[in-house]
Amino acid sequence: MGKITGFLEIDRHDRKYAPVADRLQHYREFVIPLSEKDTRDQAARCMNCGIPYCHGTGSVQPGTPGCPVNNQIPDFNDLVYQDNWEEASRNLHSTNNFPEFTGRICPAPCEASCTLNIDDNPVTIKTIECAIVDRAWDNGWLKPEIAPSTTGKKVAIVGSGPAGLAAAQQLARAGHDVHVYEKFAKAGGLLRYGIPDFKMEKHVIDRRVAQMEAEGVTFHYGVHVGGTSQGNGQTAIDPRELHRQYDAVALTGGAEAGRDLPIPGRDLDGIHFAMDFLPQQNRRVSSEPLGAAAEILAGGKHVVVIGGGDTGSDCIGTSFRQGAKSVTQLEIMPAPPEHEDKGVTWPNWPLKMRTSSSQAEGARREFAVLTQKFSGVDGKVQKLHCVQVNEKFQPVAGTEFELDAQLVLLAMGFVHPVHDGMLKTLGVDLDQRGNVRANLTDYQTSVPNVFSAGDMRRGQSLVVWAIREGRLCARAIDQYLMGSTTLPR
Numbered sequence: 001m002g003k004i005t006g007f008l009e010i011d012r013h014d015r016k017y018a019p020v021a022d023r024l025q026h027y028r029e030f031v032i033p034l035s036e037k038d039t040r041d042q043a044a045r046c047m048n049c050g051i052p053y054c055h056g057t058g059s060v061q062p063g064t065p066g067c068p069v070n071n072q073i074p075d076f077n078d079l080v081y082q083d084n085w086e087e088a089s090r091n092l093h094s095t096n097n098f099p100e101f102t103g104r105i106c107p108a109p110c111e112a113s114c115t116l117n118i119d120d121n122p123v124t125i126k127t128i129e130c131a132i133v134d135r136a137w138d139n140g141w142l143k144p145e146i147a148p149s150t151t152g153k154k155v156a157i158v159g160s161g162p163a164g165l166a167a168a169q170q171l172a173r174a175g176h177d178v179h180v181y182e183k184f185a186k187a188g189g190l191l192r193y194g195i196p197d198f199k200m201e202k203h204v205i206d207r208r209v210a211q212m213e214a215e216g217v218t219f220h221y222g223v224h225v226g227g228t229s230q231g232n233g234q235t236a237i238d239p240r241e242l243h244r245q246y247d248a249v250a251l252t253g254g255a256e257a258g259r260d261l262p263i264p265g266r267d268l269d270g271i272h273f274a275m276d277f278l279p280q281q282n283r284r285v286s287s288e289p290l291g292a293a294a295e296i297l298a299g300g301k302h303v304v305v306i307g308g309g310d311t312g313s314d315c316i317g318t319s320f321r322q323g324a325k326s327v328t329q330l331e332i333m334p335a336p337p338e339h340e341d342k343g344v345t346w347p348n349w350p351l352k353m354r355t356s357s358s359q360a361e362g363a364r365r366e367f368a369v370l371t372q373k374f375s376g377v378d379g380k381v382q383k384l385h386c387v388q389v390n391e392k393f394q395p396v397a398g399t400e401f402e403l404d405a406q407l408v409l410l411a412m413g414f415v416h417p418v419h420d421g422m423l424k425t426l427g428v429d430l431d432q433r434g435n436v437r438a439n440l441t442d443y444q445t446s447v448p449n450v451f452s453a454g455d456m457r458r459g460q461s462l463v464v465w466a467i468r469e470g471r472l473c474a475r476a477i478d479q480y481l482m483g484s485t486t487l488p489r
Contacts, residue, residue: 103130161189163454166470226422265374317358
């Protein structure tokens with residue numbers, strides 16, 4: 001432990017944001033990194049607890065405290081404090097393939113479970129993690145890790161989100177011939193097409209993909225496994241053909257079926273799923289063609305976002321940057337408490353009021369609201385007709401109100417992976433929630449040689465959980481193909 005009394009002597013000091021007026025003018029990241037000295041000071045605050053809940057319990061179940069990938073947080077904090085950044089990077093990468101992703105977009109359950117969070121002053125773990133990996137890239141420490149020998153086994157990964165990328169990198173480093181199939185033009189899944197550039201610029205993904213290609217991973221873009229060729233630049237491939245060609249197949253396609261709102265007026269123009277809206281802006285930023293899709297733009301409009309989670313927040317920030325007149329976010333759940341009861345919640349993730357950077361850019365937030373119908377003029381949406389609800393989500397008489405809206409974005413989450421196409425063709429069993437059925441021991445589906453991980457298996461979740469599952473799935477595949485494995489969890 002570097003500085004035994006650091007947590008007593010040094011106050012918590014985290015990264016700041018650029019001013020709202022400045023950051024709304026562009027789509028670049030706007031988080032201002034700490035200086036090297038400040039980062040080392042923050043690392044010195046780590047108490048080196050006897051039971052470091054931040055490190056995680058080792059469980060693969062959601063709701064458990066700490067880091068899902070079991071980052072060795074006290075260790076890398078101490079290494080940063082001791083100015084041994086390269087060893088801190090090695091330590092960090094021993095459990096997390098992509099800390100530059102989680103260091104930018106993870107909600108940091110590790111900080112919620114930090115012992116100092118009992119006093120609302122947790123160590124700035126996420127900031128330190130991001131500083132370590134960015135310094136590693138800047139100094140050229142992250143070289144391709146090429147397997148010393150090959151196994152002669154071929155593995156197909158379907159989907160290049162964080163679960164698929166983590167599985168692919170681990171399997172390539174074990175010496176397998178790994179091929180990643182992605183229906184879109186570039187790798188990353190929701191990292192690329194869902195998360196706005198102002199939260200994570202896409203060169204962060206590109207440099208990691210380049211590393212993986214140097215390690216032997218082959219990416220096949222514009223290939224829709226289980227889809228149909230419709231002249232949109234995609235090539236269709238039968239998943240049964242992959243099953244025949246490869247020794248193992250991993251399904252890591254994510255949960256893409258969005259939760260709809262089937263109420264009167266839903267067919268009016270101007271009502272869209274968030275995941276029809278967000279990818280368009282990401283493609284504009286990267287100069288990637290939109291194809292035949294009609295443009296969805298918020299400029300000059302009153303925008304209503306239905307859904308209070310991260311995706312809804314991303315819609316808010318994107319709408320403001322496009323020039324929306326106003327943005328209102330509706331949440332059917334009641335407003336959470338401003339502060340949690342530490343004696344009840346710690347070290348678990350607490351339910352409490354949080355304000356994202358996008359919400360702080362000027363959004364109006366309404367809680368305990370149910371949208372009953374949409375209305376419009378000339379086939380275009382103009383108003384939402386809403387009502388307050390009670391704790392049982394039943395309408396409260398006399399609380400009806402209307403909201404002006406020329407653009408409505410549905411950001412109510414995802415229900416399960418898309419069933420038509422790949423999953424039905426392969427005939428994999430689904431669980432009661434409509435996700436691919438695969439256990440947490442070997443990640444095998446009901447079809448021999450076919451595995452699944454990430455949101456396609458567990459349902460909508462965090463990027464850090466997808467990385468965790470991708471690593472565990474790779475380990476299971478290596479064990480299956482070789483009879484043993486040296487891949488870490």
